[in-house]
Amino acid sequence: MNHHLIAELTEYVHNAEKDKKEIEKITAQLYPTLTIEEAYMIQEELIKQKLEQGYKIVGPKMGITSEAKMKQMNVKDPIYGYIFDYMIVEDGDFISLSDYIHPKVEPEIGFVLGKDLEGPNITVQDVLDATEYVFPAIEIIDSRYENFNFTLPDVIADNTSARGAVFGTNLRNPEDVALDMVGVTLSINGKVQALGAGAAVLGHPANSVARYANMISRKGQKVKAGQPILTGGLTEAIRLSAGDFVQVKLGGIGEVSFFVK
Ligand code: OOG
Ligand code: MG
Numbered sequence: 001m002n003h004h005l006i007a008e009l010t011e012y013v014h015n016a017e018k019d020k021k022e023i024e025k026i027t028a029q030l031y032p033t034l035t036i037e038e039a040y041m042i043q044e045e046l047i048k049q050k051l052e053q054g055y056k057i058v059g060p061k062m063g064i065t066s067e068a069k070m071k072q073m074n075v076k077d078p079i080y081g082y083i084f085d086y087m088i089v090e091d092g093d094f095i096s097l098s099d100y101i102h103p104k105v106e107p108e109i110g111f112v113l114g115k116d117l118e119g120p121n122i123t124v125q126d127v128l129d130a131t132e133y134v135f136p137a138i139e140i141i142d143s144r145y146e147n148f149n150f151t152l153p154d155v156i157a158d159n160t161s162a163r164g165a166v167f168g169t170n171l172r173n174p175e176d177v178a179l180d181m182v183g184v185t186l187s188i189n190g191k192v193q194a195l196g197a198g199a200a201v202l203g204h205p206a207n208s209v210a211r212y213a214n215m216i217s218r219k220g221q222k223v224k225a226g227q228p229i230l231t232g233g234l235t236e237a238i239r240l241s242a243g244d245f246v247q248v249k250l251g252g253i254g255e256v257s258f259f260v261k
Contacts, residue, residue: 001038001041005031006038006041006042006045007045009026009030009031009034009042009157010042010045010046010049010157012026012030013026013042013046013144013157013158013159014046014049016101016144017142017144017163020098020099020100020101021101022101022102022143022144022145022146022147023144023145023146024145024146025145025146025149025150025151025154026153026154026157027150027151027153027154034151034153034154034157035153036075036152036153036156038153039152039153039154039156039157040156042156042157043081043156043157043158043159043160046157046159047082047159050084055084055085055086056084056085057082057083057084057085057227058082058083058084058085058087058088058165058227058228059082059083059227059228059229059230060080060081060082060083060212060223060227060229060230061080061081061082061083061139061160061162061165061229061230061232062078062079062080062201062208062209062211062212062229062230062231062232063078063079063080063081063155063160063161063232063233064078064079064152064232065078065200065201065202065208065211065231065232065233066200066201066202066232067202067203073151073152075152077211077215078202078208078211078212078215078232079152079155079156079160080160080212080215080216081156081159081160081161081162082159082162083162083165083228083230084162087140087162087163087164087165088164088165088166088167089140089164089165089166089258090166090258091166091167091168091169091256091257091258092257092258093166093258093259094258094259094260094261095140095164095258095259095260095261096260096261097240097241097242097260097261100140100142100163100164100240101142101143101144102142102143102147102148102239103140103141103142103163103164103239103240104140104141104142104148104237104238104239104240105138105139105140105141105186105237105238105240105246106138106139106141106186106233106234106235106236106237106238107136107137107138107184107185107186107194107196107233107234107235107248107250108137108138108139108230108231108232108233108234109134109135109136109137109179109182109198109201109205109231109234109250109253110134110135110136110137110167110228110229110230110231111127111131111133111134111174111205111206111209111228111229111231112131112132112133112134112135112171112225112226112227112228112229113127113130113131113132113209113223113224113225113226113227113229114130114131114132114225115130115225116130116222116223116224116225117130117209117213117222117223118213118217118222118223119210119213119214119215119216119217119222120214120217120218121214122209122210122213122214122217123210124204124206124207124210126210127206127207127209127210127213128174128175128206130225131174131206131209132225133171133172133173133174134171134172134173134174134177134179134205134253135167135168135169135170135171135172135228135253135254136167136168136170136248136249136250136253136254136255136256137165137166137167137168137228137230137248137256138165138166138246138248138256138257138258139162139164139165139230139233140163140164140165140166140240141160141161141162141163141164141237142161142163142164143155143158143161144158144161145158148161165228165230166256166257166258167228167256168248168253168254168255168256169254169256170253170254170255172252172253172254174206176252177252177253178198179198179204179205179206180197180198180199180203180204180205181197181198181199182197182198182250182251182252182253183195183196183197183250183251184196184197184198184234184235184248184249184250184251185248185249186235186238186246186247186248187246187247187248187249188238188244188245188246188247189243189244189245190245190247193238194235194236194238195235196234196235197234198234200234200235201231201232201233201234202232205231205232206231208229208231208232209223209229209231212229240260241260242260242261243260243261244259244260245257245258245259245260246258246259246260
């Protein structure tokens with residue numbers, strides 16, 4: 001894949017986000033043979049452009065973290081992307097639907113490490129030992145592709161649909177909660193729309209951080225202390241509408257919410 005094509009495809013997905021206009025997936029016609037490796041090259045270029053625009057990376061996010069979803073997409077690894085500062089919504093604040101294309105929300109468990117983690121061979125225990133605290137989070141995903149219809153390489157190139165994150169303020173030591181057993185509800189206007197448990201994410205959410213550490217170690221990178229890490233959706237994602245009050249409750253961890261105007 002030459003530089004020209006990387007630049008062209010990066011511009012294609014980046015413009016869709018900037019213009020808030022959905023696009024056909026890359027693999028439909030533009031470049032049907034896009035591989036996972038090439039998709040990460042596009043994602044890297046996209047991230048570079050955002051940094052050049054002056055935006056800052058807040059932290060990484062993991063996606064496709066259920067064994068069922070990985071099997072369905074016929075892949076061995078989850079995927080990752082990056083949350084930027086312009087995506088952050090304060091707990092209890094509101095968003096305007098018009099700033100997004102067709103946003104959905106999913107409940108997640110966030111991690112912050114007290115020390116860097118460098119793979120390969122990072123285990124769940126290594127992650128728990130390195131974790132300073134966990135916190136409740138909501139991810140707002142807004143795939144740039146029509147109807148969230150994409151292949152794995154398409155969604156990697158699109159920074160894994162990242163468009164928003166709301167971080168709760170309850171911070172818990174991971175030793176005080178069995179993260180795989182934590183129950184979660186996602187409610188809209190007081191009505192539970194989806195529910196699940198921590199184990200939905202790779203058997204244990206710390207496993208998601210371990211997998212991320214091991215994946216980026218292939219590029220000589222490490223997971224940085226202090227950065228919030230989103231470990232992946234604990235339930236299906238739910239579409240947002242104007243007037244929604246979105247609330248996520250995580251047993252033993254805490255809650256986080258926002259409004260949609
Ligand atoms: C891809 C993003 C997936 C997660 O937590 O699994 C993701 C998508 O479904 O649009 O963020
Ligand atoms: Mg997510």
